Amino acid sequence: MNSEPQKEHRWLQKFIGEWTHESEMAMGPGQPAERMKGTERVRSLGALWILAEGEGEMPGGGQATTLLTLGYDPKQKRYVGTWIGSMMTHLWVYDGGTLDAAGRVLTLEAQGPSFTDEGKMARYRDVIEFKSDDHRVLTAHVQGDNGEWTRIMTATYRRKK
DSSP: OOOOOOHHHHHHGGGOEEEEEEEEEOOSTTSOOEEEEEEEEEEEETTTEEEEEEEEEOTTSOEEEEEEEEEEETTTTEEEEEEEETTOOOOEEEEEEEEOTTSOEEEEEEEEEOSSSTTOEEEEEEEEEEEETTEEEEEEEEEOTTSOEEEEEEEEEEEOO
């Protein structure tokens, strides 16, 4: 049961630290995007997982707290994790994540409630790109009924100095 960190686990250590972020979220067709700010503290759990605790503004006002877990499953050869937020009851499960060959872009996929069609589920894709060790960008997408992916949010993270 005692797992040794592999190169994929070591890659996740890039997230460790204190971050600030600015986000822009699409609020629907014909509506202006909303901008929000927040902070994130990321720590390692046994050198196999990272835990990212976030706090920040929500669309429409108010504050939220979030928790992201990310790890790597050597048996599946995929990055895996979860995301929860104080504003919703859904547990988001990243059921398959891949890292590009350059080691800069992590793509995670999950299923969750549709934001436009109550009662339906939709596929989501989060793409995290490290622009540098101190700058990363998260772009969130939702898959439409036609199979096309639409960007719904972009968040720019900068490491606190």
